[in-house]
Amino acid sequence: MLRSWERYLLYGLIAFAVFLPLIFPFDVWENLPTREVLGVYNTIENLQPGDTIVVAVDFDPSSEPELYPMLLAVLRHAFSKDLYVIAINLFGPAGTGLGVMALNDVGGDMGKVDGEDYVMLGFKPNLPAVISQLNSDIKEMYRSDANGKSTADMPILERTPKFQGNIKYLVDLAAGETVRPWIAYGSAPGGYPMGAGCTAVSFADYFSFYQSGQINGLMGGLKAAAEYEELIERKGAASAGMNSQSIVHALLVIFIIVGNIAFFRAVMAKRAEARERA
Amino acid sequence: MATFIGTWIAAGLTLMILSFLYKDNPFFRFAEHLYVGIANAFVVWLVWATIVLPDFIGRVFINIAPDPDVTWSPDFWFLVPGILGLIMLTRMIPAIEWMSRWALAFVVGWGAGFMIGPVLNSYLLAQVYASFPWVNMQPYIGAPPGEYVPALVNAIILFICVVTVLIYFFFSYEHKGVIGGGAKIGIWVLMVAFGASFGSTVMARVSLFVGRARFLVQDAEPSGHAFSILLTLGILIVIIAAIVGRRQPPTKESESAE
Structure with missing residues (x-):
């Protein structure tokens, strides 16, 4: 006692x-990238300019210290490769604002335009049903984006009307149990590769999906975010936190x-x- | 200016929450109740503005489309989930509570039908398939011994772990002999898994504190004096909390927390 x-x-x-x-500020040691983090990094690195990826912002402010730096790093990497980014939030309504903020900050820095180079679709409940619908038609599910703009003539969604057959990679940054449904209803039937980022608490749970090859990369907690920052050669909040x-x-x-x-x-x-x- | 004030309110509330480390006190209670209230109100508004309004009212009753050029006509099919959602609320009225079962029956029936296939495929079959050593060794065929041998050891350990944990949860036979030995190994495997999970949990909790600390040191005030001001404020809060806490008799919650 x-x-x-x-x-x-x-x-x-x-x-x-x-x-x-x-x-x-001082560096304790270098955050050398692990094979799991390299899985996500290499997939995005090997995509061609003009390809579209989906970034699922499935977390809310309670997991922000771990997952927000990861989101910033992935977005910086994607925009530096001139990829189009469709962001979505299926975890809870409070996460949409974080996605909008990250896209506007990073997209603004890198000269990207909302609606043309990226879009934040926002939150919808009933994850399995929404994912299945997105595989076949995005605009039917989302008539407006998170900022209230109509999706009817949005250029990024004109290029990518549905997930299946159009998107080259999906990264789910998850605070909860969203990785499993994204695998079951999104990646597996949709036929697109998937990676995930999660809080350190969930890392052990999701590792079996990495080991089975259902996801090709897995980033766990602040450590993985720092490794990703090291890979894109732009240290940020995660490196400082590590x-x-x-x-x-x-x-x-x-x-x-x-x-x-x-x-x-x-x-x-x-x-x-x-x-x-x- | 609004950002500046908002940031400092957030910094003050963070310090109030951290004052619980000393003991339960009115500052902590105030911040806690404020957080719960605001978080609930925010989520209720978000659900109304981003789900009910666009996906129910906006589809059936009025045109709320942001683009006035888009033609709109009511889609009465959306009345079905709308009504099912409303009758879910009848649970609050005992006389007509039974109606909520219709909505529940729909949700359960749809859920079971929709989910069984993908769940079986992705959560069970794919996972079982990936447990076998010969499946895991496929990518390493032809690899140099330096890669092949560690991968083989990993694959065998994985297979043994899966089998022994399954044996541990197999209660149809008494855990004696071979079954008992397997179950004992299974317990050790579970302990290692719990240890890994606990280590990750500690790391996650420290990360959350690091996030708040970074906010206090680097984000709270742009001119660089933030930390000294915050430290003073924090010490003041703890001192006042200590004085107030000593005046009040300890509550059951605070006793259990200590």
Whole structure:
């Protein structure tokens, strides 16, 4: 049982470890890309200018620190390759704003035009039904985009009226359980390859889909976002966050070792006391 | 100016939430209730504006299309899901509660019919198929030993793990002998999986704190004095929370949290 000052000491040390690299920026170590992250990167890298990809912004502000840097990195990569991006949100209504913000920020930076080079379609409930409909007709499902603009004559949707046969890659950035339905109702019947990004909590759950080849890349948490930033040679929020993350992890390992030493010392002291009594 | 004020309100609320680390206090309660209230109101408005209005009212009753040149005519088929959705609300009126079962029957029937095929294919058959070593080794045929051997070891470990975990959940025979041995290995495999999940969860939670910390240090104030001001504010909140917290008798929630 921790005494209250010990608890505050642990909080203080964690806070110190998190804030230190943010106030005085320094690189702890390079975020070398893993094979899973390279799967997503290489697929986008090998697409031709003019191809269309779908980026599913399936997260909301509660997962923003992990998945928003990933979204920015993927969008920067896609726009630098002159790909068209159709963004969509099927997780919850609160995620649409994040998608709009990211597309406007990155698209604006890179001279892309809303409605021509990219579009954010927004949120619709009932994920399996929406995905199935998108495979055959986007405009029937979305008569207007997330900004309220009519999709009737939108150039990007004129080029890509449906997912099946038109899109070259789908990346689902998921805070919840959306990767599974995208595989079952989108990628598998639609015949387009898929990659995913998820929170670190979900990484182990989704790894089986990567291992089975149902998705060809998997990005898990802030670490993967930092690796992607390294790959596109533009460090951002994830790389800065990983410096804090690395120090905290080292600290947690020390806590676990110290905690175990304290625990076994207490056990041995009790046994010695019992022996003395005997 | 609006962004500046909004950002500082967000920074203040973040500090109020973090003050829970000291103990339960009125600042934390205020921020928590504000968050729940605003989040719910925001989602209700979004559902109305992005789903009910365009996909029900806009399809059946009035033309709300952003483009006035597009011809509009009511599509009365949308009345069917609209009415089914409305009768779902009859659960709140005990006398006609039974009507909500029609909507539920439709949802369950449609869901089962629509989902069985894709779910079986993608979640079960594809996963079972990918568990076999000879399937996993297909991409490595002809690969140099440096790649082939580790992949083979991985494939065999994967197969053993799948089989032993399945044995652990096989309760038709007593866990003795070969079955018992397999089940024991299965438990260890599960423990390793839980450990990996827990490690990832710790990483995710730290990431969330890093995100808030980054917001406080780098985003809260563009001129570079943000952190010192925020630190002062944070210390003030904790001191006031400590004084207020000592005056109030501890609640059951705060006791359980500690």
